[in-house]
Amino acid sequence: MKTGLLLILLFICLKLQVVAADTSAAADQETQGPTPERLAELVKSTTKRTSIKLEDYLAKVAASNLGYASQRYNVTIADAAIMASRVFQNPVIQVGNMMDITNGGNQRLPGYYNGFVTQTFELGGKRRIRYLVARKNYAATASTLQSFLQNLRLDASAAYADAIAMGQVAAQFQRTATLLRELLQAQQERQKAGDISDVDLLQTRVEVRQFEAELLAAQSQATSAELGLNAFLGPQFSGTHWQPVGTLDVTPHSTDLFKLLSSAIKNRPDLIAMRYQRDAAKENINLEKAKRVPDVNVGVGWTNSTYSGNNTSPQPNYNMVGLQFSLPLPIWNRNKAGIASSEAMASQAQLDLENAEVKAGVDVRQALSLYGMARERVDLYKAGVLKDVDSALEKRVVSYKRGGSSLLELLDAQRKANEVWMSFYTAQSDHARAVIELHRAAGIWIIHF
Template sequence: MKNRIKLYVVFVFYVWVLPVKGQTISPDTLTPVLDYRTFLKEVAARNMAYAAEQYNIQLAEANLLSAGIFPDPEVEVGLFDNAQRRMKMGYGVSSGISWTMELGGKRRARVDVAQNEVELTKLMVEDFFRHLRADATLAYLRAIHSGLVLHVQEDSYQQLLRLAQADSVRLRLGSITQVDARQSKLEARTMRNEVFAAEADQQAAYAHLLLLLGREEQESLPLLEGDLQVGARTFMLPTLVLEAQDNRADLKAALGSKHISHKMLQLAKANRVIDLGVSVGMEYNAEARNEMAPSPSFTAVQAGVSIPLKFSNRRPGELRAAQYGILQAEKKYELVELTIKTEVRQAFYTYQAAAKQVEQFNAGLLEDAKAILDGKVYSYQRGETSLLEVLDAQRTYNGVQQSFYQALYDYAAALVELERATGIWDIDL
């Protein structure tokens, strides 16, 4: 009876009391603290891909300035000599200015196209941020999920290590066999490898966050605030489809492309209109002292109009291209509209399935697995069950924990994808 009590005290001491040095990243080493809202603000301010995308707006606005420029005038200056030294016919100076007068509303058509391209570019940048915000949120959730999985693996490792240490003492006391002691030690070492893998996953998740933030690799990882609990929401599929059609920037961009295609047709028609060349000049002739035909000096003023022969209008390639561009833009708009409806439906069904999976765990699945493990450990302490049953219960509990965190992540990710597809955003972690 005394030996049994002694063994029980030793077991409890090693398994539940004795602290074991592990590799869990403690909050003290994770600095600074990074909450979700701050993370999104920094992504919007520092993400390199988004910053590069925003320059497209400045480029489009610069093209708008170029579209409104009038044709430049041309100045011509000339000097001629009529062999004054030999024939004494005198010399002269000529000058003039010419300018192309655009007709048919070419400049107005160019400006309209450029203005629509500016608006289209802004919508495309807005749509880029919609995807960036969702991708950044998923990366933030993955980092939280990897930390939870690491905690599960590290906690299991420490418990198995304490169990192995207790079994080594029990082996010396002769209460268990050498096979059981080796088995518990082997399980602890195996779990240690899983901890290493979980640590690598967490490091990779944090590296992705740093990429989104436009930062270099840091020695200390930020401590992420928040969890995978995003809260339950009730959605109606028809309402989501209507909201997506109102909110999605890519659908607005497709509509803008339709407008641009019509403006391009107007520009093509304007380019077929004949332009006029207007010129004004002056010519000065010096006095001619030729004995046979002397003449005084004089100044001549010239003005003229040039009309190009538009043989190129016989080949309406630009006009046909603009007409086909309208048809193409209409088909693309219909495709984007259909794609949005499909994406919303797919995301909605995925969200519903993920919500049902979380409900299974909320119904007590995790608590049942923990109760089974505690019961097996208690029985093992009393010598009423084998080590293999304890290890099997430990694996089951670990699997249920990881499945629970995975279900929470899948649910949160499904919500992100649903709101990405709908064009709404109310997520806060």
């Protein structure tokens, strides 16, 4: 019998050593970095540009963003906490044996074999209240996840708007470079005909090279902004070169201050999460009060007394069954500290919520003010500035071809047109971001470019 036990223990030790070795090998493999397949997925790239609309891009963000996928596990954990709150405590089984080791043979006193099963029953509604607290915490976690997704979508929309703006800047530089190349070709023909001097030709050539360098810089920034869209996507898109489709003519869902404030207070998921956290803190007060009611332990036991032929104390073989109750007396500890702590936490949660609601109102007012100024800037350019600068440049080109303007005047008009268009694209980009921040402050998801 002892040999068999030793063999079993030896087998268990060997098995534990094998499991530990496998675990250590797996840990060593994990610290060595990603697998070749994972590495290939991260470093793959393509030169092909893939057109994508904002709605499709945001759908891919929600489906593949690893940060959002990680945050979803918080909801799973909170759901598991709900299940745990409804589980009864496990019963406890006790088995024992007592025997006489002083006497031997027929004089051995009787031995005892006993077994007990004890179950704890919670009183005072603790299990029900604990379930309510877990439900409130689950709702708060779900709202926090919604807040994370909303901010993720809005941040991705801002990156999408930047990519559009950078593309527009690059397109403007491309138009300028094309115009100057045509001008250079015309200058070369006029120089051959003797209409202009070598100095004018050289000046035009310098300007063309200058704008080509600026064009390359603008294209580089546009490419960087387009590739930056992958920062919000999963690794399967890490090598994709996106081409955002759309314009920056975006309008907010509403500009009415009362509606925006109402939307912020009612719909912002971070505020909703804080309300659930406050409710959970209030329910936790009831749970701490319920803990003043002691739990009862109920046990059922069986005892067997063996036969004994001892001359002094003979005893027959017999069995006994017993029932026992265990109840702590709440004399010294009435859980006053737990109740006071939970009440303070509930008051703190209420003040945090009120402070967040005040800050949400300030955020809405600030975002609406910034949007108004950004809207005025865009309208100023659209009211006639863009049309006027293009018309002035076109007339300057015609005048130069007819000999009524100098080359320097034409180039100065071209630079002025570029500056105005760059300022307009910047104003458009700022306006789009202002709309995004207004929606963020008001708790609005919808955004269209």
